[in-house]
Amino acid sequence: MPRSARTAAALIVVVALLTLLPLVAGDYYVYLFALVFINVILAASLRPSLSCGQLNIGHSAFMCIGAYTSALLAKDLGVPFELSLLGGAVLAAAVGLGIGYPSLRLRGVYFAMVTVAFVEAVRLIASIWVPLTRGNAGLSGVPKPSILGMTLATKTSQYYLGLVLMLVVLVILGKLERSRLGLVWKGIGLADNLAQSLGVNIANYKLLAFALGCFFAGVAGAFYAHFIRFLFPPEFGFLLATNILIYNFVGGRGHFAGPIVGAVFLSLLSEPFRGSAYETIFYSIVMLLTILFLPGGLITLPGKLAGLRWWKSAAAESPSPAA
Amino acid sequence: MTPALFVQSTVIGLSIGSIYILMALGLTLMFGMMHIINFAHGAVYMLGAFVIYYVFFQWGAPYFAAFVVAMLLLGAFGYLVERSIYRPIKGGIEPTLVALLALTTLLQAAGYPVFGTLDKHVPPVFSGTRNVLGVMISVERLMIIPIAGVLVVSLYLFINRTRMGAAMRAIEQDKEAAALQGVNVNVVNGLAFAVGFALAAAAGALMAPIFKLDPMMGEQPLLKAFIIIILGGLGSIPGAILGGLILGLIDSIVATALGAEPAFLLSFVFIILLLLFRPTGLFGHAP
16 A cells, blocks of 8 residues: 555545544543644644744744633633634734744744743733733633534534544645745745745744634633633643743654644643642653654654664675674 | 832832843853854743752752752753754754744743742841932842852853853854863853853742742743843944843833833833844844
8 A cells, every 4th residue: 555545545534533532432432632732733833933943932822812812712602612712812822923033034943932921921811911811810611612603512513523523634734845835944944044045034934823823722722721721821831831841852753744643742741640749750751762763853763763673684695794 | 200219119110120131141151152042041941949948948059059950950951952953954044943932942841840839928128218318128139149240250251251251252253163162052052041041040049039939930030131132233242241231220110110021011111122123133133
């Protein structure tokens, strides 16, 4: 079977399994996998920005904006879920444009530091602006998501909503990566001076990659808000931003599937310690080991193992020089 | 704001600024030589404070002995980090930054099971208050200024008057040329890590008697130090000192007038505006 057909078959199997999951697994797994979908959207939406060489350590800020916007639109103004989700995503993208315009002219380290400071700034706003966000008391009673006026009351129906959202986001991001735009992003990441000398307006392309990522982080945040139904500013701090980055690096940055693999692998494996300090300890150790011993990420592991097998069998078959 | 309150927040701003300067100097030294930002700096600050808690408070060693122990211990840790994380990655800037980020989240998260979740306090080292221009300021806060001053002057003399310091300056200018002149780049980089970590530990050790101890306590000083080195220009030591003083003063005066959280928001807005008009900071060169 050709490679693309094999990939397509594998994808169909995975989607079919995810569709069947709520029928065979209990509520716990439904809940867990819905959270995994959110992490996958977050990880994949950071990829355009990373691929054009921007180390964005502030992605959780845009999830936070999407989550609060959608939650408040729905709760205080009664806006239907479809529109509040869109509102959250659009506001996240708009803030992304606003913050990205000045900071994307900065390179490397300067940019990374601005994004770190931005996460803190957004978190602080969410905790100071008590009349709007209820501050550190947390925003509770976010309405359940609805589609065309029908409330998705059960966790299972919300799981399917999350699955569909994730697939839509992945298809859009995957198509973009394969398009000319994706090639330009990659080109900027490999050699921005060269790209610029070829007449590419790198600032605009970087801004587009950044704002698109913010838009989808906003989508993830909006879904999170209506799924968990409780928002708490410290949840959207530096730690979440680091985790999103870690998904990309642990999964591997050489392939579109990298961040997806990273998000799924880490979210599922860290499940026994979710919410405790041990979750972060686990993430950090896996991150350090990956960077030191598997710089291409998990996505390169099968290739490496295959290479090892090939090397072993080749060594066994070929006669040694001494013979 | 009354004149007395202004004088008081200015003096407190100078002492906070001294802490920021200690944090920022190590960061900017490491950036100048290796073009990396040490995200673990805040965690090292936290560890410095916890060394004071155990060695000074729990085990009863004299404060200055505990202070030296904190600097030596974390300096050695810095050398080890260069050896086991920075060097194996071989200069890849992005992976190094992410690895240091992972190290900092690891140290912070490990702080909870290791140090416990209850708030820890270190008793005051210097007691009493002094009259400064008609305002009473605690000696605890005043003492930070001369101690940090001594450390800054020692660093200045080390960089400008010793062979090792000359090697550091050589690497900052041109790594290859320095290596060709017989500088052992690995060892000198390791030393820069050690010095940077020791200074961050000193900052934490000085603040330990003033604030409560918590594994996340380094996050705010780290962010402040980021803002300072952007303000001063990355890699610039005079920039870090001036930037630290400016931010310390702004911070303390605005915090007295408006509260701590708005003060931090303001410093962030300020830095975005600065970068818009002067992307290389006050003393930085073009990137």
